[in-house]
Amino acid sequence: MARFLNDRKAASGQMPGSLIHLGTKKLEKVRIRLLNYSIDDFVETEPDELDDCMPYIEKDKVSWINIDGLHDAGVIQKLGDLFEIHGLLLEDMLNTDQRPKVTETEKLMIVILKLLEYDEKTDRLSSEQISLILDDSYLITLQEKVGDYFDPIRDRIRKSKGRLRRKGADYLTYALLDTIVDNYLLIIETLGNMIEKTEAQIFTPNQPKGLMQKIYKHKTEINFLRKNVRPVKEILHRLIENESGFIADENMKYFQDLNDLVMQATESIEIYQMMLNDQMNIYHANLDSKANEIMKVLTVFSAFFIPLTFVAGVYGMNFDNLPELHFKYGYLYFWIILIVITLGLLIYFRKRKWF
Amino acid sequence: MARFLNDRKAASGQMPGSLIHLGTKKLEKVRIRLLNYSIDDFVETEPDELDDCMPYIEKDKVSWINIDGLHDAGVIQKLGDLFEIHGLLLEDMLNTDQRPKVTETEKLMIVILKLLEYDEKTDRLSSEQISLILDDSYLITLQEKVGDYFDPIRDRIRKSKGRLRRKGADYLTYALLDTIVDNYLLIIETLGNMIEKTEAQIFTPNQPKGLMQKIYKHKTEINFLRKNVRPVKEILHRLIENESGFIADENMKYFQDLNDLVMQATESIEIYQMMLNDQMNIYHANLDSKANEIMKVLTVFSAFFIPLTFVAGVYGMNFDNLPELHFKYGYLYFWIILIVITLGLLIYFRKRKWF
Amino acid sequence: MARFLNDRKAASGQMPGSLIHLGTKKLEKVRIRLLNYSIDDFVETEPDELDDCMPYIEKDKVSWINIDGLHDAGVIQKLGDLFEIHGLLLEDMLNTDQRPKVTETEKLMIVILKLLEYDEKTDRLSSEQISLILDDSYLITLQEKVGDYFDPIRDRIRKSKGRLRRKGADYLTYALLDTIVDNYLLIIETLGNMIEKTEAQIFTPNQPKGLMQKIYKHKTEINFLRKNVRPVKEILHRLIENESGFIADENMKYFQDLNDLVMQATESIEIYQMMLNDQMNIYHANLDSKANEIMKVLTVFSAFFIPLTFVAGVYGMNFDNLPELHFKYGYLYFWIILIVITLGLLIYFRKRKWF
Amino acid sequence: MARFLNDRKAASGQMPGSLIHLGTKKLEKVRIRLLNYSIDDFVETEPDELDDCMPYIEKDKVSWINIDGLHDAGVIQKLGDLFEIHGLLLEDMLNTDQRPKVTETEKLMIVILKLLEYDEKTDRLSSEQISLILDDSYLITLQEKVGDYFDPIRDRIRKSKGRLRRKGADYLTYALLDTIVDNYLLIIETLGNMIEKTEAQIFTPNQPKGLMQKIYKHKTEINFLRKNVRPVKEILHRLIENESGFIADENMKYFQDLNDLVMQATESIEIYQMMLNDQMNIYHANLDSKANEIMKVLTVFSAFFIPLTFVAGVYGMNFDNLPELHFKYGYLYFWIILIVITLGLLIYFRKRKWF
Amino acid sequence: MARFLNDRKAASGQMPGSLIHLGTKKLEKVRIRLLNYSIDDFVETEPDELDDCMPYIEKDKVSWINIDGLHDAGVIQKLGDLFEIHGLLLEDMLNTDQRPKVTETEKLMIVILKLLEYDEKTDRLSSEQISLILDDSYLITLQEKVGDYFDPIRDRIRKSKGRLRRKGADYLTYALLDTIVDNYLLIIETLGNMIEKTEAQIFTPNQPKGLMQKIYKHKTEINFLRKNVRPVKEILHRLIENESGFIADENMKYFQDLNDLVMQATESIEIYQMMLNDQMNIYHANLDSKANEIMKVLTVFSAFFIPLTFVAGVYGMNFDNLPELHFKYGYLYFWIILIVITLGLLIYFRKRKWF
C-alpha cells in the first residue's frame, strides 16, 4: 500500500456520498462518550446510541460528543441524520486519507485534520484522522480509535479548572486543536533531535552503517509531516478570517495564537528539509574524501615498491653474462640503489603533499 | 514522435478552425450512444446519426450523448452545427494534445481533460482525451475510443440507483469527472507503490540491474501525470467560482469535494517527485559507497603482499655474494621478517579503521 | 558575441530614439509588399516607397504592408512619420534583441516577437524579430529578411479561401501570430524528439562520445526557446484583456485559442528542462556505475594473482637451506596451495557478491 | 535539545495562557529599570516592584520600563494585571521560542523578536528574545537577561542628545529596533567574512581538515539567522501599514528606513545561502580533481613497471633450454628492450596528455 | 571586509540620521558642477559652494547640480538644509551599501542606485552609488567620485542636440538612468562572453587549470550583478506607476522603454545563472569521465600482465623436481601459454567494450 495515499479501490466507481471507511479498522466497537457542561453543571456519560445524546444538547450548555471508531456505517449514517450532515462530508470523515480541511455549511463547521504519532519501535510516524463538527452548543469529535490524547482536557473540564467551563464549544474546539498542534511541535522536536544527531555522525571518520538509509528515512518522515501539517496552515487562515461566525470574536485571539504555532511548525519543517538535503550532500562528500585518502595510501605504497621489486627482478635473472652479479660489493650497491630510489620517491611525494 | 507533444505538422499552416484530428486513430467507426432520463422515464438508444438525438432533448429530461471516435470530421462538423459550437472549440476537441481546460460560452460549457490509463505491459501511462459539452438539459461526451470507463455510471442511471436520476446534467458531469479523478488517484497509488518498491531496492547491497533506468522511468511517468493533472486543478477552481451558472448551487458541494481529490492528487504527485529526486541521489551515494568498500579491500590486499613479494624477490637474486642466503636459519629469518611486516601493516590498517 | 544578448555597443551612449539597427544585416535592399483586400476586392503590389501604400488605406478594406529588411533607417523613419509611430517604438523594432512585448498607444497596437528557426546544419535555433503594427484598417509587419513564412496566409487571402477576406486586420494579426506560435510548437517537438533520443542513449552500456555535450547543447537551446517564448505568454494575456479595443470582441476567441497553444508551449519547455536535468544526473550516475564495474574486475584480478605471485616468489628464492624445494612432491604441494588460496578467494568474493 | 525548536514538553497539555517560561533561565533575580523623560525632565530609577513604576506614567512624558529576566511568573502576572495584557500574549513573551511577530490590540502594540549574538568561542549564534510593549506614553521591554545592548540609547536619553528626548515612545521603539537590526547586519557581515574566507581555502591545493564541516556549520548558522530575521520583514511591513496608529505619521519614515535595512539583511542572507551551496559543490569537485591527479600518477607508475617486471621475470625462469640467457649480449639486449618499451609508453602517455 | 555588505561598525549604535559616510573615500575634495539650461539658454559653472547654485534654480529652466564626493558631511548637511531633505535620506545617500530604491516625499523624488564598473585587471565588478534628487526644475546627482560616465549627456546638452534641451528635469533623469542601465547590459554582455568562453573550455579533453575557480568567480560576479540590478526593476515599476507625478505623462514612454531594458537585464542574469550551474555540473561529469578513462587503461594493463608475471614466477622457482623446466620445448610452451592467456583477455575485454 502506497504510504502517501490510502488504498482507494473500494471507493472508486462508487456513488458519491457512499459511506465507505477508507483506512484500517483500528477498533472493534464504536464508543460514544458525552461530556455536557456549563459553569455550574457537569454530566459525563457513555451512551450506547447517538440518539441518547440528543436530549443533552441545550443552548446554554456545551455538549462534547466523542465518537471512537469509523467502521460502523450505521452510526455514521445516524450521525448524518441527527445533525443534518451531508453525505459528502460524512464520506470525507470516513476517508482517513482526506486532506486536512475546514468546511463551513450554514449549520455547521467541520474541521478534518490528523493526529500524528511517533512510533518509537518502527521509528515511523503514523497519522490518525480526527474530525471536529462544531455548532453553537455542541462539538462532535470523530476518531479512528480510543486514545488518551484529550484526557488532560477532559480532566480540566471535570475539575472545573480554567476557562473551559466558562466558555463555549468554540473554545473547546480551540483547546483540542491546541493539543493537536502542540503535539505536532513535539514530534518535530523529536525528529529534529534525531536529525541533529545524524549530523554529528556524518562528520565522524567512520560513519555507522545505514547512515544514508537513516537520513532518507528522516526525509520521508519530514515529508509525511509536511503533507499533514501544511494544510493545517490553510485551515487556520480560514478560521481566523471567520466569515461564518462559528467562533466568538473574543475567542479569536486563541486561534491567532494557534496560528503562530502552526507557522512555527511549518517553518521548522522547512528548515529540517534543507538540513537533510545538506546532510545527504555532505555524506556524499565524505565518502569521496575517504576514498581519496585510501587511494593516496595505495598509490604511495605501490609506487614505493614497484620499482624496488623490478630491480630485484633484474638481479634474479639467469643470464650467463650479467656482470653486476659478480661484483664484489654487488649486493651492497643493490641496497644503495634501493635507498636512493626510496628517498627520491619520498621527496617527490612529500612535495606533492600526498602524505 | 515526442511524447510530451503530438505530431503537429498536419495542423500548422492550416486555417484556424480546420477540423483535423491530431492524434492516433483509435477506432474504425464513430459510435453514438444516447441515454435520456428523468426520475420516471428512461430511454437508451444507439442512433446512427447525430440528428436522431435531437428530438430527445427536452427541458425536464437529461440527455447524455456519448460519441466514441474523433476521426470523422463530418460527424464533428454536424455536432458543431446542431449545437452551435464554434469551429475553434471543435478543433480543440479533435486535437488530442489539447491542454486540459474549461471554456464557457453563452450557450455551453466545455470541459476538456484526459482519461489516464496505466499499461501494465509497457509500464507506461497513456492518455485519452475526453471532452464534455454541458448545457441545461444535455451533456455530450466525446472520446477517442469506445471504453468501459463509465459503465458503472450508465448502470446506476439504468437501475435508477442514487441521485443520478433525480438530478440534472450538471450532476451527471460531476459523476463523470469524479470517475476520472478517482482514476487519477488509483494511478498515482499504483505508481506510488512502484516508487516505494524501488526505494527498498536502493538500500540492498546489490542493486538489481536497470534500477536507475526504472527510477528515471518513474520520473517520466510522474511528469506525464503532472502535465495532465495540474491543469485539472485550474479547471476545478473555475468550476467552483461558477460565474456562468451552468452548475446548480445545490450541486456545488459535489464539485468542491472533487476539488479536494484533485488537490490530494497534485500534492501526492509533488511528494513523489521529491522522493524520486532523493532516490536518484541515494542511488548515486550507494554506488560511491560500494566502490569505496571494494577499493579498501584492494588497498589492504595489495599493501599486504607488495612488500612481501619484494622481500622474496630480494632473496631470489643471483648475486655471487649475498650473505643472508647462506645463513643457517636464513629461510626462518625470512618468515619472521614477513610476519613482522604483516603484523605491522595489520596494526596500521586497524588503527585507520580500514577493515 | 554573447548569444543571449546582442552587441549593444552601438546603442549605448546614443540619444534615446536613435534609429540604429542592432543586429546582423540579413538583406541587401528593403522590400515592401502590399496586400489590399475586402470580401470583394483584392490588390497585390510591391511599391518602391512606403508613400505608395498610403492611397490604399481605406476604412472598409484591410491593408497588409509587409516590410522586409531593417537596415535602412530612412525607410523606418518614413514609416514613423507616415503612421505617427514614436521614435522609441521604432528603435525597439530595429533592436533585434528587443524582449517580446506588446505596446498600445492611442493610435496603434504594436506587437514585437520572434520567429524561431531551427538550423539543421548547426543544430542551433536562431531567431528573427518580427514587429506587427495594427490599426483598424491596416497591419504593418516588419521582418529582418524576406521569408516564405507567411506564404500560406498570402495564398489564403489571394484565393479568397476562409475567413481572412471577411474579417479585419485584427484577424489577420491573429492568423500571423498563430503561424508563429504553431512554429514554436513544431520546434519544441523537434527538440523534444532529440531530447528523447539522447535519453535512450544514456542507458546503453557504452555512451557515444560527446553525449554530455549534446545534453548541454539541448539545455542551451531550451533556454533560448524559453527566453523567446515566455514573454509571448505575457503578450497574449495582455491581448486577451483587450483594454484598448484593437481586437473585435467576436475575434477574441481566436486569441484565446492562441493562448492555449502558448501555455502548452511553455509547459512543454518546462518539462523538457526537467528531463534534461535528470538526464545530466543519470549520465553522471552511469559513469560512476561503469567505473565501479571496472574497478571490481581489477580488484578481483589483482586479489587472485597477488598472493599466488608471492608464493611463487618464495620458492624462487636461493636460500641454501630451503627445505620445501627438496621435497619429492614440492611442486605438487605448491599447486595444491595455489588452488586452495584461489578457492578461498573465490568463495570470499562470491559471498560479497563482487562478481 | 533540538536547536531549531525549544523543549516544549513543559508547555504541551497545559491550559492556554499558562505562564510557563520556555527556555533557559539566564538570570537569578528579575531586574526592573525605569527611565522617565520629556524634553525638560529626566528621571532614572530601579524600583523593586512593577507597581512602583505606575505613578511615573503620564501623558506628556515617556516611560521606558525595562524588565530583565523572564523566570518569575509573579512579576509577569503582575505586568499583565497592571497593563491589561492578555494571558496568551504573556505566554508568548515567556516562550523564548516564539516566532517573531507583532500583535496590535485595542490598547497596546506588542513586538516580539530576537537579539542575536555571535559567540566567538563556540562560533555559534545564540538568540535572546525581546518583547516590546508600546502604548502612547510608555514602552515596556522584556529581556531574558541583563545586557549592555541598549546602553548607548540610555546614554543618549540621559545626555539629552538628539531626537530621543523630543519624541514619543514610538520613536524610542524605533531606536531600539534600529539597534537590533543594525546588529543583525553586523552579524551577517561577520558570518559573511567567514564564508568568504572558506571560499579562498577551497581553491588551495590542500584543503585544511574539517573544511566541509566548517561550510556546513556556516549553513546552519545562516539558517538560524534566516529563521530569526525573515519574520522581522513581515513585522516591518505590518508596522509600515500602521493601521492602528501606534506610530505617529511623522515618525513613519524612520520605520521605512528600518525596512530598508531588513530588506538588505534578508537579501544578503539569500546570497550567502547561494554561495555556501556553491562552495559545497566546488569542494566536491576539488576532491574529485585531486583523486584524479593521484590516480594518474599511479597509472603511469604501474604501467611503466608492470611490463618491465614481467620481462625480468621471464629471464629469471629456470628452463633448461632458454636460448636468450646464453647470448653473448643477452643482458644488453634486455636493457635495450626495456628502454624501447619505456619510450613507447612515454610517447603513448604523452599523446593522451596524462602527464 | 565582506563583499556583499559594507563595514557597518561606524554606523551601528549611532543616532539615526547621523551623516556618516559608509564606504571608501574615493575623492579628495568635493566637486560641484552646475548645468542650467532651457531651449534658448545654457550656463555651465563649477561653484565652490552649494549656495552658489541656488540663484540658478528657476521655474522655466532645468538645473542639473552634480556633486562628486560623499565624504564631506558639511556639504551633505548643507544640501539637506537647502533642499529640505530629511536626515534619514541624506544618510541613505552616504551609505554606499544602500539597497537601490526610490523614495517620494511631498517635495522631492529620490532615486538611489548603482553605477557598475568592470575592472579588467582584477576581473571583478565594482559598484559606485549614485543618488538622483528630482524636483520640477532641478536634478541633483550625488556620486562617490568624479567620472566621465555622463559626459555624452553633458555634451548633448551643451550642443543643444536632441530632446534634452526641450524637455524638463524628468527627461534628464531618464537620460541618466538610461545611460546607467545601458551600462548594465554592456557588463552582462561582457560577463556573458566570458561565461560562454568557459563553456567551450569545459568540453576540451584537458581543461585548463583553475577552470572551476573561474566558473565560481563568474557565479560571484553574476550574484553581485543580480544584487544590484534586481532592485532597479522594483524602482522602475514604482516610477511607471508614477503616483506622485514627478514625471510628466508625455515622458512616461521613456521610462517604459527603460523598463524593457531592465527586464532584459534581469532575465539575462537568470539565464546566465542557470548556465553557470550547468557548467559546474558538467565540469564535474568530465572529471569523472576522465578518471574513468584512465582507470580503464590501468585495469587493462594490470590485467594483461598480472597473470603473465605469475606464470614467469612459477618457472623461476627452484624446486628440485619441476618437470616442465626440463621439457625440450618448455620455453616455447611457456610463450604459447602466454599468447593464449593474452588473446583470451583481449577477447574478454573487447566484449565488455573496455577499449
Ligand SMILES: [Mg+2]
Ligand atoms: Mg498538503
Ligand SMILES: [Mg+2]
Ligand atoms: Mg504536501
Ligand SMILES: [Mg+2]
Ligand atoms: Mg510562534
Ligand SMILES: [Mg+2]
Ligand atoms: Mg519559508
Ligand SMILES: [Mg+2]
Ligand atoms: Mg559522490
Ligand SMILES: [Mg+2]
Ligand atoms: Mg502541465
Ligand SMILES: [Mg+2]
Ligand atoms: Mg507542467
Ligand SMILES: [Mg+2]
Ligand atoms: Mg499545467
Ligand SMILES: [Mg+2]
Ligand atoms: Mg481529499
Ligand SMILES: [Mg+2]
Ligand atoms: Mg507542495
Ligand SMILES: [Mg+2]
Ligand atoms: Mg503541498
Ligand SMILES: [Mg+2]
Ligand atoms: Mg551531485
Ligand SMILES: [Mg+2]
Ligand atoms: Mg557519484
Ligand SMILES: [Mg+2]
Ligand atoms: Mg525571457
Ligand SMILES: [Mg+2]
Ligand atoms: Mg527567462
Ligand SMILES: [Mg+2]
Ligand atoms: Mg520572460
